Structures are given as structure tokens and as C-alpha cells.
Amino acid sequence: MAKKAEDGFTPTGKVYKSTTLPKPTNKNHKDLGIKDEQLPLIFRNMYLQRRFEERAAQMYQKGKFGGFLHLYIGQEAVSASTVHVLNDDDDIISAYRVHGMALARGTSPNACMAELFGKVTGCSKGKGGSMHFFDVEKHFWGGHAIVGAHIPLGAGLAMANKYQGNGRIAICFFGDGAVDQGSLNETFNLAQLWKLPVIFVVENNGYSMGTAVERHSAGQLHKRGEAYDMKNGVANGMDFFSMVDTLTDIAKEVRETNEPYFLEVKTYRYRGHSMSDPGNYRTKEELVEFRSFDPIERLKTYMLEHKLITKDEIKNIEDEVNQEVLDAIDFAENSDFPPASDLYEHVYVQEDFPFHT
Numbered sequence: 001m002a003k004k005a006e007d008g009f010t011p012t013g014k015v016y017k018s019t020t021l022p023k024p025t026n027k028n029h030k031d032l033g034i035k036d037e038q039l040p041l042i043f044r045n046m047y048l049q050r051r052f053e054e055r056a057a058q059m060y061q062k063g064k065f066g067g068f069l070h071l072y073i074g075q076e077a078v079s080a081s082t083v084h085v086l087n088d089d090d091d092i093i094s095a096y097r098v099h100g101m102a103l104a105r106g107t108s109p110n111a112c113m114a115e116l117f118g119k120v121t122g123c124s125k126g127k128g129g130s131m132h133f134f135d136v137e138k139h140f141w142g143g144h145a146i147v148g149a150h151i152p153l154g155a156g157l158a159m160a161n162k163y164q165g166n167g168r169i170a171i172c173f174f175g176d177g178a179v180d181q182g183s184l185n186e187t188f189n190l191a192q193l194w195k196l197p198v199i200f201v202v203e204n205n206g207y208s209m210g211t212a213v214e215r216h217s218a219g220q221l222h223k224r225g226e227a228y229d230m231k232n233g234v235a236n237g238m239d240f241f242s243m244v245d246t247l248t249d250i251a252k253e254v255r256e257t258n259e260p261y262f263l264e265v266k267t268y269r270y271r272g273h274s275m276s277d278p279g280n281y282r283t284k285e286e287l288v289e290f291r292s293f294d295p296i297e298r299l300k301t302y303m304l305e306h307k308l309i310t311k312d313e314i315k316n317i318e319d320e321v322n323q324e325v326l327d328a329i330d331f332a333e334n335s336d337f338p339p340a341s342d343l344y345e346h347v348y349v350q351e352d353f354p355f356h357t
């Protein structure tokens with residue numbers, strides 16, 4: 001007789017543990033070539049990402065804007081390290097949990113907040129909203145809401161770079177929910193076959209909506225690369241230094257060899273999938289555990305312990321950022337909605353070829 005269905009097939013009501021983090025690097029900032037004076041700026045940016053989103057959530061709850069709002073809170077070390085390691089003209093493309101990455105890349109909080117509010121001053125002219133932040137001048141290519149759909153675009157950016165011989169690489173982020181999409185497998189095949197300079201990064205934050213990763217994906221995610229002979233590895237996404245350590249080596253290698261790499265970043269999102277998600281699928285203990293690895297607190301403690309900053313200086317940075325975010329809200333509130341005549345504008349790329357400059 002056939003065996004009765006068990007976990008993974010029949011709903012059990014069991015709460016699954018999500019990600020287990022790999023050990024953080026032993027290297028300090030000097031080992032990683034990070035200058036003393038850079039650290040407060042990195043901290044500032046990570047804090048900006050956090051504060052921006054906390055306020056965005058508040059504005060959403062006040063009904064200042066609608067649609068979806070997916071917060072990146074907890075994952076800020078991933079965006080900050082990416083921007084730290086990559087060159088400014090390397091291409092970044094991401095999924096829909098995207099505010100942190102845009103702010104890390106340098107899109108202004110004003111343009112980001114205005115985008116949430118659907119205002120014409122937003123980074124996508126108010127037409128994208130939360131999931132579709134874009135900043136082409138900063139080589140930031142969004143902001144894509146259909147799970148897995150932008151993975152081929154990431155390879156496309158890399159292909160354009162290789163074709164033009166400009167030395168740039170592309171980095172393409174997606175969530176663990178995207179690893180089982182056909183688009184990933186088709187893209188991996190061509191990226192490896194055509195030797196495209198792209199880093200694929202799965203931000204494994206433990207859950208795809210409310211489904212724990214071990215319930216939706218078989219095996220270790222990064223090993224999916226092995227089927228295509230693609231180099232792959234794992235990094236601790238809750239620790240800025242670990243991410244810098246790993247990404248520096250990968251970026252160097254991808255740039256030199258023109259070969260793709262698949263990195264699994266183990267991280268955690270503190271908030272629900274979106275604003276309407278109460279997160280009943282995980283335990284309070286798990287949340288507390290991951291909060292103890294908080295990437296921003298970790299960097300703050302490191303700087304204090306190494307006497308790279310004082311408590312007063314930290315407070316000044318935090319006050320400054322808090323004000324910057326409040327100013328962004330004012331800016332967004334006082335901006336106009338796009339005119340109706342804009343409806344058919346900017347919905348397709350420019351006419352001149354090649355599109356990717």
C-alpha cells in the first residue's frame with residue numbers, strides 16, 4: 001500500500017524554523033580594506049534604510065498611500081555591502097522588496113518616498129510605487145513584482161555589458177520563492193553557456209510569503225547552480241563584514257572570468273511578507289533570535305568597541321537621518337500626482353539603440 005502523505009504535502013499546522021545562518025567572518029574592517037571613516041557612512045545608510053521603511057509603514061497605515069508595501073527591514077547588510085563592493089556603474093536589478101537597495105544605491109529618500117506616495121517626483125515618476133523603484137542613472141534597474149520574471153533581465157544586463165566590453169558586471173537579486181521558477185533555470189543555462197558576467201543572489205530570508213523555505217524548495221538553494229556547473233556559495237546576510245568579504249571575492253572573479261556565480265545569502269526579514277501579513281507562521285522566539293543578529297546594531301556595537309565613533313556621534317547621525325526621512329514625507333506630500341497626460345509616457349524604453357548605455 002502507498003505510504004500516507006506526510007509533512008511538506010499535507011498541512012500540519014506545525015511552525016517551521018526558517019534559515020540557519022552560517023558563521024560570520026573573522027575579518028575586521030581593516031582586513032577587508034574598509035577605512036575607519038567609511039564605517040559611520042555605511043552605518044548611516046543602513047539606518048536610513050531602516051528608518052525610511054519604519055516611517056513608510058506608518059504612512060501606509062495612516063492611509064497616505066495604497067497598493068502593496070513589502071519591507072526589507074533586517075536585510076540591510078545585503079544592500080549596503082553590495083553597493084560598497086560593486087562599482088557605481090555595475091548594474092543592479094532586484095525583485096519587489098526593493099526600497100533598501102535603492103536607498104543604498106543613492107536614490108534620494110525624497111524620490112523614494114514620493115514614489116510610494118505615487119507622486120510625479122518619485123524615482124519612477126509615481127507610476128511604479130513600492131515594488132517598482134528604478135534609477136537608471138544609478139544603474140539600478142528595479143523593482144520587479146512578478147516572482148522570478150526579472151532573472152532573465154539580470155542576465156540580459158550582463159550580456160549587454162559583455163557585448164559592449166565595458167568591464168561592468170551585473171548583480172541580480174531575488175527571493176527564495178523564485179528559485180523554483182523556470183525562468184531561473186532557463187537563465188542559469190544561458191548565463192553559464194554564454195559566460196555572462198553576472199552574480200545571481202538569492203536572498204534567502206526563510207520564507208516565501210508564509211511558507212518556510214524547507215517546505216517549498218528541495219535541497220540547498222545555492223546547489224541549484226551545480227546543475228549548470230555554476231560556481232556557488234553561501235554567505236551570512238545579517239553581517240555586513242561577512243557580506244563584504246564574500247562579495248569582494250565573487251565580484252573580482254566574475255569580472256575577471258566573465259563567468260556567472262550563484263550566491264545564497266542567508267538573511268531574515270523581521271516584518272511580514274507585506275503589511276497585511278501578521279506572520280503567524282513563525283514563532284516569537286525565532287524573531288527574537290534573529291533580532292539578536294541585527295545587522296545595524298552589530299555594526300554600531302563594532303564601531304563603539306573599536307572606538308571609531310562615540311555614542312553622541314551615533315545619536316547625531318540618527319537624529320539627522322530621522323529628520324531626513326521626515327523631510328522626505330513632507331516632500332512627498334507636497335508633490336503632485338502625475339498628470340493624466342503621462343499615462344502613455346515612459347511605459348516603454350527609449351527608441352534609440354542600444355537601450356543599455
Ligand SMILES: Cc1ncc(C[n+]2csc(CCOP(=O)(O)OP(=O)(O)O)c2C)c(N)n1
Nearest residue numbers: 097145146147175176177178205207208209
Ligand atoms: C509568478 C508569481 N507568482 C506568485 C506571485 C505572488 N507572490 C508575490 S511575492 C510571493 C512570494 C515571494 O517570496 P520570496 O521570493 O521568497 O521573496 P521575499 O518576499 O521572501 O523577499 C508570491 C508568491 C507573484 N508575484 N508572481
